[in-house]
Amino acid sequence: MSTPHNWTTYTAFLRTSRASESDLKYFALHPWLAPLLSPGSPYRSVPFFSRLEKGENNTLDRFFNRVINTNDTIPHAIALVPGDEWLALRRKELFASSTSSPSSSQQNVTGEEKEQATTEQETTQKAEYDFILLTSLAPSLSGFTDTAHGGLLSALFDEAMGCCTAAFRNDDDAVQELFTVNLNVTYRRPVPLPGVYAIRVRVEKTEGRKWWLKGELVGGDGVVRTSAESLWVAARKGGL
């Protein structure tokens, strides 16, 4: 078991963490991932937060950090996140017309700001997805023979989407914790085991406390094998 983390916020974790050398070496063996992992990539490689041990008395994320954190389930997983500048632009875009804005300074983007943002986008590395989970899936995750269990794939989408939303919440907790209220998964093609896959997700829009996300799972052949759409609701201020 690894040492419990000591980050105070998810944003601090994203800013100060780097994926482990062993995970990076493992994923670098797969040429189709090179554009995502190379120095010119618009993404930074960080640990997959849900996999980190949270402490003996803290049951947060146990399913991900213990049950499916083994050599015969998920031996390797890392997250790819866009750079800070791009995330800041995405925040502006997502909360421009929403009442769930993470901070007042990000509300109502003016025409001037939009113009400035467009110029910034030209110099800032554009990331198509807000969060990408790279994961190896080992044989013990099977439902049908040598095929990933559909429930497991749903859990992976849910978790990746949760991490994606977390990156848009501010350190001051202006947006309350978000919960999945609906997750619609479409199983298009089987997901063979063992295998290495990317789950790429994006926030489509926000409206008040509601956030809509979309995601897709692909392997080295680029075929979208599974896709998902979800609705997340931020808890009311002052708790559930």
Ligand SMILES: CCCCCCCCCCCC(=O)SCCNC(=O)CCNC(=O)[C@H](O)C(C)(C)COP(=O)(O)OP(=O)(O)OC[C@H]1O[C@@H](n2cnc3c(N)ncnc32)[C@H](O)[C@@H]1OP(=O)(O)O
């Ligand atoms: C830290 C870093 C790492 C973070 C990494 C974290 C990763 C975690 C990933 C795991 C995530 C999970 O699995 S979470 C576990 C599964 N989910 C849950 O347990 C959530 C259970 N549900 C709830 O507790 C509740 O529904 C709440 C608290 C989410 C919302 O309740 P509420 O506050 O009373 O809100 P409510 O009025 O009902 O709904 C608000 C608005 O959403 C709409 N709405 C609500 N549900 C639905 C629905 N299923 N489909 C359509 N619309 C819906 C309502 O119509 C309303 O719209 P309008 O009238 O306003 O227009």
